[in-house]
Amino acid sequence: MSEKALICTVCESRYPFRTSFSRCPKCNEPLELEEIGTGSIKAEAYFNIFRRYGEFFPFRERYDELDLGEGMTPLVWTPALAKKYGIGAVAFKNETANPTWSFKDRGTATALRHAKILGFSRIGTVSTGNMAASVAAFGAKAGVETTILVRSDIPSEKLNPIAIYHPRLIRVHGDYSRLYSESLRLGEELGIYFMNSDVPFRVEGSKTIAFEICEQTSFRVPDFVIVPTSAGGNIRGIEKGFREFYKVGLIARIPTIVCVQAEGCSPIVKAFEKKSLVVERFSNPHTIAHAIENPFPPSGNQVLRVLNKNSGIALAVSDEEILAAQKELAETGLFVQPASASSLAALKRLVHDGALKSNHCVVCVLTGSGLKYTSVFQHHHLAVEECDISQLKPCLSHSIS
Numbered sequence: 001m002s003e004k005a006l007i008c009t010v011c012e013s014r015y016p017f018r019t020s021f022s023r024c025p026k027c028n029e030p031l032e033l034e035e036i037g038t039g040s041i042k043a044e045a046y047f048n049i050f051r052r053y054g055e056f057f058p059f060r061e062r063y064d065e066l067d068l069g070e071g072m073t074p075l076v077w078t079p080a081l082a083k084k085y086g087i088g089a090v091a092f093k094n095e096t097a098n099p100t101w102s103f104k105d106r107g108t109a110t111a112l113r114h115a116k117i118l119g120f121s122r123i124g125t126v127s128t129g130n131m132a133a134s135v136a137a138f139g140a141k142a143g144v145e146t147t148i149l150v151r152s153d154i155p156s157e158k159l160n161p162i163a164i165y166h167p168r169l170i171r172v173h174g175d176y177s178r179l180y181s182e183s184l185r186l187g188e189e190l191g192i193y194f195m196n197s198d199v200p201f202r203v204e205g206s207k208t209i210a211f212e213i214c215e216q217t218s219f220r221v222p223d224f225v226i227v228p229t230s231a232g233g234n235i236r237g238i239e240k241g242f243r244e245f246y247k248v249g250l251i252a253r254i255p256t257i258v259c260v261q262a263e264g265c266s267p268i269v270k271a272f273e274k275k276s277l278v279v280e281r282f283s284n285p286h287t288i289a290h291a292i293e294n295p296f297p298p299s300g301n302q303v304l305r306v307l308n309k310n311s312g313i314a315l316a317v318s319d320e321e322i323l324a325a326q327k328e329l330a331e332t333g334l335f336v337q338p339a340s341a342s343s344l345a346a347l348k349r350l351v352h353d354g355a356l357k358s359n360h361c362v363v364c365v366l367t368g369s370g371l372k373y374t375s376v377f378q379h380h381h382l383a384v385e386e387c388d389i390s391q392l393k394p395c396l397s398h399s400i401s
Contacts (some may be wrong), residue, residue, distance in 0.1 A: 005057040006031040006200055017058055020118055020200040021188060023042050023298075030299050031200050032240070033058055041215070046070055049063045049106070049208045050113070056211070056244055057204065063113050066142050068099035071208050075363070076330055081344075084341065091222070092329075092343075093213060096336060100137050101369035102130035103209065103234060107202030108138045111195035111234040126179045127197070130368050132270040135195060136165035138344045146194060149183060157314035157375055159400075166227055166371045180298055188355040198233030198299040206237025208242065213363055214245050221251050222361040224313075225351070226258040229268060230292040232299030234367070235259055239306050254365075259303060259314040260346035262287035263337075268300050273311040277304055288319045288376065289366055311326065313355070317345040317353040323379050326370070335370035341349045342349035343367075 005014040008024035009032050015021075022031055039055030048064070048072035050057060050141025074094050082090040095103035115123055124147035127137040132148045146167040150159070154171065162163070163169050171177060180196055187194040195202055214221055221242065227235040235257065242254045261269050263286030271279045279300030287293050297303070307314055317325075319338075325348065326341035343364035350356045368375065387395040 004034040004036065007034055009066035009305065018118060020115075020120070020193055022196070023222045027154045030198055030203075030236075030302055032236070032302075033200050034387075035240075035247060036244055039207065039244075041211075041249055041250075046228045047213075050109075053208055053211050057110070059113060059117055061113065061117060061176055063116055066109060066112055066116070067137065068095065068105065068109070068138060068141055070098050071104040072212065073097040076332075076334065081328075081332065085356070086358055087351065087356045087362060089222075090347065091167055091217075091361075091363050091364045092334060093363055094334065095209070095365060095367050096334075096340070098368035099131070101372060102134065103206065103365070103367050104131045104134035105138070106112040107205035107233065107237070108129075108134040108195060110205030111199060111201040112138050112194070114201040115144075115193035115195070116142075118193070120191065120385070121145065122190075122192045123181065123297060124148065124187065124192050124198055125195045126150075126183045126194070128158055130372065131197060132158075132162045132263055133165075133372075135388060136162050136167040136169075139167055139221050149179055151179075155375075157373070161276065161372065177296060181253055182237060185193045196298075197294075197295075198236065203233050203240065205239040206234045207241030209234075209365065210241025210247065214242070214251055217361070217363075219251050220361075221253060221255050224256045224258055224360065224362045226260055226362065226364045227366065228289070228292050228339045228342045228367050229259045229261055229297075229303065230294040230339070231297045234266070234301040234365075235303055236306060238365070239310065254310060256310040257310060258346060258350070259307060259312065259344045260290040261314070262318050262342060263290055263316040263318045265289075265293045265295055266294060267297060268303050269314045269316040270302070271304055272307060276302065278306075279304065281324030287322075287338075288379070289315070289337070289339040290373070291337055291343055292342065315346055315349055315351075317342055317349060321345040321348070323376075324375070327385060329366075330370070334366065336366045337368040337370055337373050338376055340366040340368055340370075 006395035045051030267284035
């Protein structure tokens with residue numbers, strides 16, 4: 001197979017696959033790997049996404065020693081919710097089943113392979129949550145020097161799950177919004193592969209979410225796929241995955257992609273509603289869904305282009321809707337971050353607006369585990385009973401239902 005190029009998502013300038021920069025030097029928009037238009041699934045390699053979907057990646061190097069068991073997460077069907085909301089089927093792509101409990105592991109594992117191919121011995125990222133923990137964990141597995149840059153006010157609840165992997169962890173004072181571009185610039189200069197939120201090979205990792213959904217629905221793809229969106233890399237990857245399977249003839253259509261953000265930080269939705277092609281910085285962001293609290297998403301413009309090209313949807317939900325959805329998901333056995341719960345909140349909004357019909361199948365992507373953000377418990381009314389052992393029988397004799 002000829003080596004694929006990295007292509008600017010705006011001006012379509014082409015750059016070699018074996019380059020480490022992630023944005024077009026001409027227009028500063030994100031690069032994306034050229035579409036892979038031929039390939040097949042290796043069904044015998046069930047537990048390894050790089051073997052199973054190997055023909056849809058641009059490299060043939062295995063690097064199995066880097067794996068932590070990422071990908072191949074369950075698709076959880078919820079007939080009760082489908083009945084409740086009057087639609088055909090509702091399923092949740094449970095990305096909390098990844099090694100560090102979030103979808104970020106797919107992109108980290110893919111970008112780490114690219115870093116290895118290019119000969120990097122140092123990796124890093126800018127993050128205060130899921131991506132930081134993911135890169136720290138995979139860096140530890142690979143035995144490479146790993147640098148994590150975090151904002152100076154990060155709470156210990158988020159800091160310790162990163163620090164436990166013993167990366168070089170640096171609190172950075174000053175304008176945190178500059179860190180994304182500054183880290184990429186310094187990475188090029190100092191030989192550090194910064195696998196930030198929407199670098200091309202993180203997007204390549206996310207497309208395996210779409211591949212798995214196709215297989216888990218027997219290639220009868222859902223009508224809607226709802227994706228909580230922050231920087232924009234994950235939703236881009238999911239759309240690209242469906243696009244590549246469509247191109248090779250594995251699926252008959254591409255589902256409607258729904259971008260959901262929190263009302264307290266919704267720059268992509270604001271631009272979409274104004275029919276703008278350019279995302280503006282969101283002023284005074286504040287939401288309980290910290291994992292999607294990105295006021296100036298680096299892939300925001302490309303997400304708008306993807307949504308407009310494919311008749312996608314963008315909507316914002318309130319913190320109250322997110323907390324209600326988190327509670328509802330927990331009652332089905334799925335405890336997720338507030339950001340993840342925004343996908344169910346979006347489904348409920350679409351039902352209310354009449355966009356979802358009785359024959360529609362909807363997949364919501366659950367991006368990260370609720371165990372990563374336990375301070376959210378204070379927003380829920382959680383009950384605990386007490387009973388002396390001598391009174392246990394009468395206590396158990398009455399039902400709470």
